[in-house]
Amino acid sequence: MKDKVIIVFMGMSLGLFGCTLGVNEVNPQASKSIEESKNDGFFINEYMAIQEPKRLFDIVEVWEEKVWYNKVINLFKKTKVASGNNSSWIVIKTKETSQSPYVYANYSTEWQLSESGNLTSSVGYAGGLLTVSLKETVSFPDSLRLVLKKGQEQIGILTLIRKH
Amino acid sequence: MGCNPAMMVDPLGLMGSMVTDLPAIEVIAHRWTQNVGGNFVANGAAFLFEGSAWNAESRSPFDETEDLLDRALEQTTGGGQSSEGHDQDPQSKKKTDPLGLAIVANVSDAVYGKGHSGLLVQKQDGTWQFISKEGRDEDGDGSSNNALSGGPALKAVDVNYKTLSDFFADKNQSRYNRFAMVIISDVNKVETTMRQAANSKYNLICANCGTAVNNTLEVGGVKVGYYITPNSQFSAITSRNVIYWYYER
Numbered sequence: 001m002k003d004k005v006i007i008v009f010m011g012m013s014l015g016l017f018g019c020t021l022g023v024n025e026v027n028p029q030a031s032k033s034i035e036e037s038k039n040d041g042f043f044i045n046e047y048m049a050i051q052e053p054k055r056l057f058d059i060v061e062v063w064e065e066k067v068w069y070n071k072v073i074n075l076f077k078k079t080k081v082a083s084g085n086n087s088s089w090i091v092i093k094t095k096e097t098s099q100s101p102y103v104y105a106n107y108s109t110e111w112q113l114s115e116s117g118n119l120t121s122s123v124g125y126a127g128g129l130l131t132v133s134l135k136e137t138v139s140f141p142d143s144l145r146l147v148l149k150k151g152q153e154q155i156g157i158l159t160l161i162r163k164h
Numbered sequence: 165m166g167c168n169p170a171m172m173v174d175p176l177g178l179m180g181s182m183v184t185d186l187p188a189i190e191v192i193a194h195r196w197t198q199n200v201g202g203n204f205v206a207n208g209a210a211f212l213f214e215g216s217a218w219n220a221e222s223r224s225p226f227d228e229t230e231d232l233l234d235r236a237l238e239q240t241t242g243g244g245q246s247s248e249g250h251d252q253d254p255q256s257k258k259k260t261d262p263l264g265l266a267i268v269a270n271v272s273d274a275v276y277g278k279g280h281s282g283l284l285v286q287k288q289d290g291t292w293q294f295i296s297k298e299g300r301d302e303d304g305d306g307s308s309n310n311a312l313s314g315g316p317a318l319k320a321v322d323v324n325y326k327t328l329s330d331f332f333a334d335k336n337q338s339r340y341n342r343f344a345m346v347i348i349s350d351v352n353k354v355e356t357t358m359r360q361a362a363n364s365k366y367n368l369i370c371a372n373c374g375t376a377v378n379n380t381l382e383v384g385g386v387k388v389g390y391y392i393t394p395n396s397q398f399s400a401i402t403s404r405n406v407i408y409w410y411y412e413r
Contacts, residue, residue: 022299022314022368026271026280027321028336029298067336070299072275085335104319108293109356112324121334122294124323133323136335152289 020072028067028083030091030127037091040080042066044088045140050159056148057102058095062160064088064140067133088139090160092130102148104128113158116145132160262288264351265408266384267328268377269294270342270398279395281377282321282340284331285348285355292325293355294337297362297376314367322359344402345409348384357383374398 031037034046047062067083096103102111104125113123115132119141122133132144146158267284274280282296298318300309309315325331348354361376374394381388387404391397402410 021275022366022372023275024280024296024298024318024373026274026339027282027296027298029318083336085338087335089336104322107322108287108324108359109352114324114326121330121336122323122325124294124321125319126321126323127298128319131323133334133336135333 030129037065046163047160052157056156060093090132262350266348267345269340271339278393281374281394295358296321297373300366317366320362343411354384
């Protein structure tokens with residue numbers, strides 16, 4: 001009986017307050033917006049995007065931020081911490097609509113972005129946002145050129161230019 | 165695959181159980197380890213051997229794994245199924261058949277020692293797609309969104325690496341410390357399944373990062389079984405299948 005009470009109490013505690021057992025503390029996460037990135041102290045710089053042809057993506061904002069992780073403090077608390085190696089990545093926030101041809105749902109299977117130079121280690125998604133992971137030796141690039149491909153065919157170019 | 169915790173086992177001390185393909189592992193591993201040196205672990209046994217251990221700075225694992233892939237595919241299919249353009253640049257390499265490679269990437273000390281796993285899938289264009297299921301979106305919708313019942317998952321980490329070297333050189337992935345390579349029957353299906361699993365509802369027991377990898381590998385013809393934690397799943401994968409390449413760092 002005592003065991004059952006303890007189990008029920010633990011269950012209620014977990015259910016009511018949540019717990020950090022399911023928190024992924026391994027992979028880098030992306031801020032949802034420039035404002036959030038600034039508030040958390042990860043923001044580095046804002047970028048403007050030039051698309052050729054125009055309106056490949058409905059881009060809301062682009063920024064560079066320090067790579068950060070969720071750090072589990074205890075069973076009920078987590079916090080965001082910057083990566084220890086001072087690495088950064090560029091985050092591209094897009095607005096996806098039912099008319100958007102390039103959305104996460106068909107990413108990789110139908111289209112893909114890749115960087116044309118040798119500045120990045122990966123391009124993809126994190127937290128639902130496009131992320132361009134910069135190599136450790138690269139920071140604050142004044143511009144970045146991304147190639148949009150559909151299969152092997154090049155569809156367009158996305159050029160990111162640092163604002164400041 | 166349904167989620168029935170009653171059917172699941174979470175083996176402490178799984179090592180060494182259910183060895184079915186040891187000869188194949190030994191043969192392939194022997195060839196591999198002769199070339200590179202380092203640590204090799206299979207079926208619960210650790211093999212240390214001489215030679216310069218692989219590291220991201222000193223050599224590209226991609227060249228070796230490409231060669232390994234060709235040999236493994238020849239063994240698996242009886243020849244003629246390996247990727248086209250053997251001598252070509254990996255970027256221009258495109259396989260016509262979907263048989264290919266996946267690497268289970270594991271962080272053994274994550275989440276209170278229960279581990280974390282993600283999956284690297286080599287796409288038909290030769291690049292590597294890394295997909296990982298994240299935790300529960302605590303701010304997500306759903307009246308029953310809590311730690312007990314689970315809730316919507318955070319959007320997956322889903323990134324493309326031009327080469328395997330790029331993954332290993334990426335300091336942001338440096339916590340991944342155990343890697344096991346398996347042959348999968350259909351890389352396209354496996355990639356799509358992993359993406360769906362990684363973005364579907366999160367539940368600590370039934371739909372976590374490890375079960376996403378687990379269920380996806382089953383689709384690709386890899387035997388895993390019912391295990392809850394990523395570390396126990398990783399042990400099951402390495403002990404129940406032919407592991408074509410294993411690496412710890």
